[in-house]
Amino acid sequence: MVYVNKLNRKGKISMQDVSPYLFISPFFILFAVFMLYPLVYSLVLSFSEWRGGEINYVGLANYQQLFTDPLFWQSLYVTGLILVIQVPIMLLLATVLATVLNSNLLRFKGIFRLAFFMPVLIDLVTYSLVFSLMFNENYGMINQFLGLFGIEPIRWFADGFWAKVLIIVALTWRWTGYNTIIILSGLQNVPRDLYESANIDGAGPVTSFFKITVPMLKPVILFCAILSTIGTLQLFAEPYVLTGGGPRNETTTVILYLYDKAFGSFNFGLASAGAYVVTTIIAILSYLQIRMSKGGEI
Amino acid sequence: MHMRQEFNKLLLLIVAMVGVTISIFPFYWMFTASTLTESQIFKVPPTLVPGTNFFENLDKLQNAWPVWKALFNSIFVSGITTVTTVFFSALAGFAFAKYQFKGRELLFFAVLLIMMVPTQVMLVPMFIIMMNFDWIDTYYALIIPFLVTPFGVFLMRQQMLGFPTELIEAARIDGCKDLGIFFKIVLPTMKPACAALGIVTFMQQWGNFIWPLVVINSREMYTLPLMLAMMVQPGQVVQYGPVMVGAVLGLIPMLLLFLLFQKHFVSGVFSGSVKG
Numbered sequence: 001m002v003y004v005n006k007l008n009r010k011g012k013i014s015m016q017d018v019s020p021y022l023f024i025s026p027f028f029i030l031f032a033v034f035m036l037y038p039l040v041y042s043l044v045l046s047f048s049e050w051r052g053g054e055i056n057y058v059g060l061a062n063y064q065q066l067f068t069d070p071l072f073w074q075s076l077y078v079t080g081l082i083l084v085i086q087v088p089i090m091l092l093l094a095t096v097l098a099t100v101l102n103s104n105l106l107r108f109k110g111i112f113r114l115a116f117f118m119p120v121l122i123d124l125v126t127y128s129l130v131f132s133l134m135f136n137e138n139y140g141m142i143n144q145f146l147g148l149f150g151i152e153p154i155r156w157f158a159d160g161f162w163a164k165v166l167i168i169v170a171l172t173w174r175w176t177g178y179n180t181i182i183i184l185s186g187l188q189n190v191p192r193d194l195y196e197s198a199n200i201d202g203a204g205p206v207t208s209f210f211k212i213t214v215p216m217l218k219p220v221i222l223f224c225a226i227l228s229t230i231g232t233l234q235l236f237a238e239p240y241v242l243t244g245g246g247p248r249n250e251t252t253t254v255i256l257y258l259y260d261k262a263f264g265s266f267n268f269g270l271a272s273a274g275a276y277v278v279t280t281i282i283a284i285l286s287y288l289q290i291r292m293s294k295g296g297e298i
Numbered sequence: 299m300h301m302r303q304e305f306n307k308l309l310l311l312i313v314a315m316v317g318v319t320i321s322i323f324p325f326y327w328m329f330t331a332s333t334l335t336e337s338q339i340f341k342v343p344p345t346l347v348p349g350t351n352f353f354e355n356l357d358k359l360q361n362a363w364p365v366w367k368a369l370f371n372s373i374f375v376s377g378i379t380t381v382t383t384v385f386f387s388a389l390a391g392f393a394f395a396k397y398q399f400k401g402r403e404l405l406f407f408a409v410l411l412i413m414m415v416p417t418q419v420m421l422v423p424m425f426i427i428m429m430n431f432d433w434i435d436t437y438y439a440l441i442i443p444f445l446v447t448p449f450g451v452f453l454m455r456q457q458m459l460g461f462p463t464e465l466i467e468a469a470r471i472d473g474c475k476d477l478g479i480f481f482k483i484v485l486p487t488m489k490p491a492c493a494a495l496g497i498v499t500f501m502q503q504w505g506n507f508i509w510p511l512v513v514i515n516s517r518e519m520y521t522l523p524l525m526l527a528m529m530v531q532p533g534q535v536v537q538y539g540p541v542m543v544g545a546v547l548g549l550i551p552m553l554l555l556f557l558l559f560q561k562h563f564v565s566g567v568f569s570g571s572v573k574g
Contacts (some may be wrong), residue, residue, distance in 0.1 A: 019476040020402075023393035025387045026404065027446045034424065035412050041423035050426075100314050105307045115318040117564075118325060121552045123505035125523035126545045129530060130328045133538050139340035141327070178320060181564055205306055234416050237507045241527050246374040253420055255508075263512055268422045275419040282416060 045272035050254050062273035062280075072274065074249060075257035079165070082253070084152040086168045091224055093172065094179035099213055101180070101259040102187045124174070124237035131170045132242050161251030163243045167251055170238055175231070177223045186220030187213070222293045233282050254278055329551075333441060339538050359540035368525040369547055375437065375521060376503035379444040383499045384492050386446045392484055393452025396466060398525035406455070406459050413448045421512065428513055439513040440521070444503060450495055457491040458484065493559055494566035500555065522548045 048055045066072050081208055100106060101113055119127070135142050135156045136198040156166045190213070198208045214221075236255040239245055245252035245260075253259075254274070262271035331339050333352040338345045359365050393399070394406055423488075424443060433439040461484060469479050510524045520528065526544050528538050556563055 017399070019396035020393040020399040023397075023476075023480070024390040024405065027390040027451055028441075030386075031447045031448065035420065035426075036408070038420040038423035039412070039415065041426070042419050045422060053407065079315070096313065097317050100310050100317075103304070103310050106310045106314060112314050112318055113397070115321050118321050121501075121556055122325075122549060123501075123507075123523050123552075124528050125505075125507050126328075126548055127324065127468075129526055129541060129545055130324045131332065132530070133339070133542070134324065134327060136340070137336070143346060144342060157368060165533040173324065174318065185564075203426070209470065230416065234418060237505075237523075237527075240507075240511075241530065244532070258418065258420075259508065259512075262425075264421050270427070271422050272419075275416075277422070279416055280421050286414075 042275060045269055045274050045275075048269050050266075050268040058269065062269040065093075065270055066273050066277065071249060071252070072257060073255075075252045075254045078251060079233060079235060079253045079255075080228075082164065082168060082171070082235065083229060085223060087173050087232060088230045089168070090172050090176050090179060090228065091221055093176050094224070095214065095217065096209070097176065097180045098183040098187050099209055099267050101184055113181070114178050118177065120178045120181075121175050122174070125241055127161065127174055128170065128238050128241035129171075131166070135166055157243060158247055160247055163247060163251045167235075167238055167242060170242065171232070171235075177230065182224055183217060183220055185218045186217050190216045218293060222289060226289050229285050229289065230282055233278060233285075269290070300566055304525065309361075318517065325549075328542050328545050329533075331538060332546045334538060334539060336539055355537075355539035355543045358537060359543050362540070363525055363529060363544070364520065365522075365544055367518055368520045368522045369551075371440070371519065372522040373549070373551060374505060375440045376500050378406065378441055379503050380496050380500045382445040383450045384449050384496045387450030387454045387495060388458075388485060388488060389480065390446075390491060391456075391458050392449045392480055394451065394455040395458035395461070396463065409448045415420050415450060418508070421508065423513055424509075426546060434513055435515045436518055438472065440519075443509075444506075450499065452496050454488070454491065457488060461487065490562060490565075493562035497566035499562055501552070504552065526531065 009295055044055070047057060047059060049058045049061075097116060101109055101116070106112070122130075134140050137143065137153060137155055137157060140156075142156075146154065154162050156162050194212050195208055195217070198212060235253045236259065239251045239253050239256050240259075243251040245256050246298065254279070258271045258274045258278070261267045261274065320502055330346065330348050332348040332355060334345055335351045335354075336407060338349055338351070393403065428434050428439045431438070433442075465483060469483055475481070505523065506521075507523050507527070510521045511527070514524060517525075517528075523545065526541060526548065528534070529541050559566075561570065
């Protein structure tokens with residue numbers, strides 16, 4: 001590879017030796033102040049007690065307090081449960097929809113693609129509000145609709161189980177289209193003749209889906225799975241707006257828990273320790289997902 | 299054989315139609331609810347046709363909440379951070395892709411590393427920094443921490459690796475200065491990449507919720523999503539008509555952006571965003 005400033009090198013400092021540093025300096029100054037420094041600061045805080053600007057070293061006390069707080073474990077459990085149920089459902093749905101959008105048999109694909117993409121445009125607070133209206137326990141249209149089939153009104157907000165279902169439904173609505181578009185681009189790289197020969201061999205659409213589409217898409221689905229895992233572990237806006245973490249903390253995600261510790265009770269040390277624990281979990285899960293699918297490239 | 303194909307066609311169409319209905323319906327209901335009175339919104343069975351109450355709802359909203367200020371704040375904050383992120387990322391990405399300099403690998407590794415770290419880790423220290431700077435409840439807090447993103451630098455470097463080095467050398471031989479090369483040759487050809495990065499950045503900033511929630515206290519400084527969330531806090535009398543008008547107003551900039559940059563939207567969105 002040829003680099004630009006190797007061209008006229010005469011052994012003294014020229015403009016071309018300085019330029020790259022000038023070019024990266026606006027970024028790195030801000031990067032250092034608002035990203036690197038906070039990252040280190042957070043680590044220091046996690047071993048300290050913060051009181052009105054005073055930082056006192058307390059060793060592992062924050063971590064100890066964190067790991068003995070049942071609510072922390074519950075918030076991890078809730079987050080994990082949502083993750084384990086929502087991500088596979090969403091990725092399966094997205095793969096099915098992408099396959100449908102990729103089929104030669106479907107017409108008006110442009111319009112369908114546009115429609116699936118719509119939820120990507122809405123911000124997390126706004127769609128949570130729309131969902132809280134639709135899922136209103138007494139008058140919401142979802143319960144009315146279910147009533148048509150003789151189903152009793154579901155207590156979406158008062159019942160811990162259904163509150164989790166509500167969040168899973170909301171997440172799936174918001175993110176399936178996003179993943180569909182990514183998977184669709186992966187699908188367009190799968191050679192068509194694979195399907196044609198499968199078709200000649202008598203494979204139906206369902207067989208082709210599981211024998212060709214899913215294996216060929218492994219790397220793309222892995223990419224989506226990692227992004228979704230990271231996203232779900234950082235889940236905040238939806239439970240904050242939809243359920244407020246309730247009932248009885250049954251939808252309190254780990255970031256909601258940390259937010260509450262930090263800005264509800266100003267326990268900055270504990271919150272920082274928790275943030276580092278979450279980051280470690282994210283790193284481990286991402287690593288495992290990459291390892292698990294050895295052979296697939298991202 | 300022909301029958302089976304027809305059946306498959308129908309099956310695909312049904313799946314697609316169900317998917318579209320589910321995707322679109324919440325939007326339809328949001329727009330419809332913004333035009334209904336409170337009792338129409340909660341009527342049994344539900345009112346599914348738009349009503350005539352939009353301007354009454356808008357009136358109620360702007361009388362009770364600083365909605366236009368919030369809309370302005372959102373556009374202002376997202377707009378500035380988008381422009382600076384794209385510009386500084388292109389500049390740094392260019393240096394990383396096309397120059398050889400001491401510390402290049404190490405610095406780029408730092409960028410990659412921070413990209414992996416969830417932003418929530420920085421929440422508490424950033425809040426303390428904002429307090430120390432006395433920036434709580436100001437535009438500084440909303441804007442300055444987001445003037446650049448590591449992801450932007452990463453994306454721009456990737457895009458610029460493919461840029462022909464010969465072109466840059468030729469320009470240099472013709473006497474063009476480094477900054478001139480960047481502005482006259484590199485930046486114009488990078489327009490699609492800039493557009494894609496710009497869209498992701500704008501969307502992320504627009505949807506940024508936890509940070510404004512932490513650093514903003516006064517109603518005049520609310521961003522639109524923050525204002526909407528505050529409208530349904532416990533202790534508020536929630537009026538869904540006005541809330542949905544606010545939701546519609548917040549969606550309009552994103553729809554316009556989408557219509558203008560449709561092509562770049564999809565490539566931008568690939569680059570990833572997160573729940574939060």
